[in-house]
Amino acid sequence: MTQLVDQQAARGTTPLPMVVGPTRMAPSVRQRLSAPAPPLTDAGFISEFGDCLARLGEVVGSDTAELLVTPGSGTIGMEAIAASLLRPGAPVLVASTGVWADRWREICLRQQVPVHAPRFAVGCPPELELLEELLSRTQFQAVLVTQVDSSSGVRADIAEIAAIATQYDALSLVDGVSALGAEHVEVDEWGVDVYLAGPSKALGASAGLAIYALSDRAVSRLRDRSWGMGTFALDLAPWLPVMAATRRGEFGYYQSPASNLVLALSEALRLVLVEGRDVRVARHEALRDTLYAGLAALGIGLFVPDEAARANGVTVCRVPPGVDEAALLREIAAEGVVLQAGTLPAVGGSTFRIGHMGNVTETDIATTLRAIEAGLAACR
Known part of the structure; x- marks a missing residue:
């Protein structure tokens, strides 16, 4: 598929990436990203970082949350949460x-945190009744939970799960990496x-x-953490005093986030708010x-x-019977649209994924459907 994308680039055509991420950036976001890093x-920069935190609060639906923007990735964030907030044993x-x-499970086990991970039906959300039953029997x-798992396309009901967790005095820790900006998020209300x-x-x-x-x-x-940290x-x-200093317009330091990444994020959050959360x-x-x-x-x-x-x-999506997943994705890529193979082990080789989040348009959807139609015709 990379070779096909390279061939398209050589012909002067840009493939349409209908993927889970990274997604396309708006021109103003690209401009902030490519400018010299202050x-x-x-x-x-400190003032803009403060604006970024204020915008983030609006986007996640919170007036009260402590907001952190740090160097990292989704997986680094998951591990930081586990290391910082979960007591070993x-x-x-x-x-x-x-x-x-x-x-989540693997990260917790490496932090010496015992995990109970009930299996739900493949492609289905968590069963709320089962979660409540388990919480009523054991002090977790x-x-x-992951709000949107990009491997399955399943969206969990975070409002209900957080309420159940709170009822049983358990923290609710949510991976919203593939959700924020496309799904309803109300951190305070939930x-x-x-x-x-x-x-x-x-x-x-x-x-x-x-x-x-x-x-x-x-x-x-x-x-108030009472256990020793195994990581620095x-x-x-x-980060708490660093972000507090930033909100006051002062410099605080713990580690160095790339300043141009912060500026690009701030602009992306501004665009979300200009569009309107509900409208988006x-x-x-x-x-x-x-x-x-x-x-x-x-x-x-x-x-x-x-x-x-x-x-x-x-x-x-389910690959139609008699069609090879890899061949289908190659043919779709030849039509100028990049999709992603399925990654859920239980259905490996029989699914493919379409990302339609962020700066996606009706034209992108129509182009994708035409490419899939042509790809199917070529594979049959």
């Missing part, structure tokens, strides 16, 4: 809906304790940063529904059976 001590409950929730220190996000998916900025929103409970846990760089506690989610829903209708017309089945559990920004 020093971290620059007064203008005390169990956690992982509500797994795919590869990324399974990563936290419930870990009572989420930690919400993790990343810039390079539905927000349409550049990878390289980890984004956190922490509740008062989570901040208290950080400050992944400790979230030292509605746009993603409308594009998703248009895609679904086109896929149905082509005889392409959807992997997630429950309509309410289907994500707004990523769709996992």
Whole structure:
């Protein structure tokens, strides 16, 4: 597929990346990213960083959360949360809906945190009744869940899961990397304790940063932590005074985030707010529904059976019988559209993924459907 993309570039045509990430950036975001990076001590940069944090609070739906923007990635963010907030030896409950929730499990085990990870039906969201039953029987220190698992396309009901966790005095730790910017997110209203996000998916900025929103409970846990940390760089506690200084317009230091990445994120968040959070989610829903209708017309089945559990920004499709997944993706790429293979081990080789998050348009959806139609014709 890389060779096909290179051939298109040589012909002067740019392939359309309908992928989960990184997604396309708006011109103003690219401009901020490509500008010379200002020093971290620059007064203008510190002011813009403060604006970035304020915008982030609006985008995640919080007036009260402690907001952190640090160097990192989604996986680094997950590990930082586990290392900083989970007490070794005390169990956690992982509500797994795919590869990324399974990563929660592996990270916790490496932190010497026992994990209970019930298996739900493949392609289905966590069963709320089962989670509540498990929490009623065992004192878990936290419930870990992925809002949108990009390997399965499953969307979890974070409002309900956070409420159940709070009822049983467990922290709710949410991976929202593939959700923020395409899904409804209300950190305060839902009572989420930690919400993790990343810039390079539905927000349409550049990878390289980890984004956190922490509740008062989570901040208290950080400050009152009674166990020793086995890592320095992944400790979230030292970021609290740094972000407080930034909000005051002062320089604070723990580690060095790339300043141009922060500026690009700030601009991407500004664009989200200009569009309007609800309008943006509605746009993603409308594009998703248009895609679904086109896929149905082509005889392409959807992997997630429950309509309410289907994500707004990523769709996992079933490869039609008799069609080879790799060959289909090659033919689609030859038509100028880049899709991604399925990554869920339970259905390896029989699914492919379409990313339709961030700066995606109706024209992109139509182009994608035409490429899939041509790819299917070439494979049959």
